[in-house]
Amino acid sequence: MKNKYPAERKSRSTELKGRLRSKDFEGNQEEVREIFKEIAADYDRVNRIISFGQIERWRHRLVSIMDIPEDGIVLDLGCGTGKLTKLVANRIRGGKVVGVDLTPEMIQIARKNLPGEYENVVEFSLGKGEDLVLRSNSFDVVTSAFTLRNVNDLKNVISEMKRIVKPGGKVYSLELAKPTLPGFREIYRFYFNRLLPLIGGVVQGDSKPYRYLADSLKRFPNQKKLKGLYQSAGLVEVHYQEIFGGIAAIHQGTKREN
């Protein structure tokens, strides 16, 4: 296939590489990294099964509402196997998408999955959301999908997302949320807390990562509180839209112009 990305992307790529340094990964994120290391190879397949094929549609929905300049520079935080990163890359011409993730095994798969024609537009790097080694005010858009639930320090991560986005730029996240509709809420809880670890055990031979998934959602703030955290970080025009009765939600906020 013809390379659709012009040569000028090369120079942007080199410029970005200068901003990204390798990180040291000490701290208590070892457990999260171990879980994603364990599930990396099966991550996409299992997600398709447990979300009844909806997960890709949700990522598409996120990308469809994203306000990205054609030549924009975008960060995909917690890029995992790079599904969202690639969708974002399809939206830009002359820009760059950087996928950052805590887990080397997820990044390895992202690199392996990436078709050659994206090489000049997508860059993957190890890093953690709590402490991004990226310049302030350097990205047009910062986005993440299903990452925030896993981070150690959510407030800090949102404030890092805001720090690196340019004034007027946007911060987005797609994350599992808490259904509000009585009845549906209980069914969903049953599915998530009881059935999912069983299905995970059968499909992947280990239920631990799926118990972790259920626990991480329990600890995570509901969609209204997450909106409040965006606002507390200083983002403006903050709002969210629920997906499928509140199973998931897309949040967005804007960094105030100077």
Ligand SMILES: C[S@@+](CC[C@H](N)C(=O)[O-])C[C@H]1O[C@@H](n2cnc3c(N)ncnc32)[C@H](O)[C@@H]1O
């Ligand atoms: C559930 S996966 C989501 C992957 C991808 N965004 C997607 O749409 O499928 C969460 C990812 O976040 C990464 N992660 C967890 N904590 C992180 C942190 N503090 N900083 C950066 N990445 C993190 C994990 O390694 C994992 O790859």
